[in-house]
Amino acid sequence: MPQDRPPIPAELRRAVLIEAGHRCAIPTCRQYPVEVDHIVDWAKVRCHEFDNLIALCPTCHARKTGGDIDAKSMKQYKINLGVLTGRYSDLELRLLRWLVDYVPGRNRPMLPDGMIWTVGDLLLDGMIQLGDDGRLLPSGYPDGTQQKGIRTFNAERAAERNAKFVSLTEKGRELVDRWFGAKPIDMIPK
Numbered sequence: 639m640p641q642d643r644p645p646i647p648a649e650l651r652r653a654v655l656i657e658a659g660h661r662c663a664i665p666t667c668r669q670y671p672v673e674v675d676h677i678v679d680w681a682k683v684r685c686h687e688f689d690n691l692i693a694l695c696p697t698c699h700a701r702k703t704g705g706d707i708d709a710k711s712m713k714q715y716k717i718n719l720g721v722l723t724g725r726y727s728d729l730e731l732r733l734l735r736w737l738v739d740y741v742p743g744r745n746r747p748m749l750p751d752g753m754i755w756t757v758g759d760l761l762l763d764g765m766i767q768l769g770d771d772g773r774l775l776p777s778g779y780p781d782g783t784q785q786k787g788i789r790t791f792n793a794e795r796a797a798e799r800n801a802k803f804v805s806l807t808e809k810g811r812e813l814v815d816r817w818f819g820a821k822p823i824d825m826i827p828k
């Protein structure tokens with residue numbers, strides 16, 4: 639650290655860490671512990687500003703320094719983090735991550751009816767849908783009757799638990815693609 643560089647003020651550092659949920663701000667990483675880093679190097683900007691500060695794990699910090707994650711992507715990750723945390727709760731963002739990795743047929747995500755309010759903004763914005771999304775268990779049920787049987791079985795299983803299946807809509811999938819791909823997110827109501 640250069641001699642003339644003042645430390646990042648504690649409140650500012652705290653705000654950057656809170657925005658990232660105390661995890662690495664690279665959405666596909668999310669490791670911890672993290673340090674607060676300048677997106678555009680301190681040597682160039684010579685100031686500590688919220689919009690130029692990002693929480694990174696040591697690996698992503700090294701990838702940034704090595705040019706593996708470029709400055710343009712890093713800036714977009716930071717902007718997207720602000721957009722997403724400004725609109726959705728940590729729980730909602732976790733659900734999005736979970737749904738994008740979800741393999742049909744395995745531990746199908748459900749929400750109890752009484753808990754649906756916890757993902758209210760995702761629903762309102764059309765990022766997720768409740769109920770059967772029409773996707774079936776993987777591998778070999780080509781017969782229409784059997785497929786219907788599985789759907790009915792799934793629906794009954796959910797109903798027994800007073801729950802609904804949750805899945806991503808096309809819009810929700812596009813949102814996650816943009817989030818993970820460091821592209822501008824323009825589909826969230828302001």
Ligand SMILES: [Zn+2]
Nearest residue numbers: 662667695698
């Ligand atoms: Zn990381």
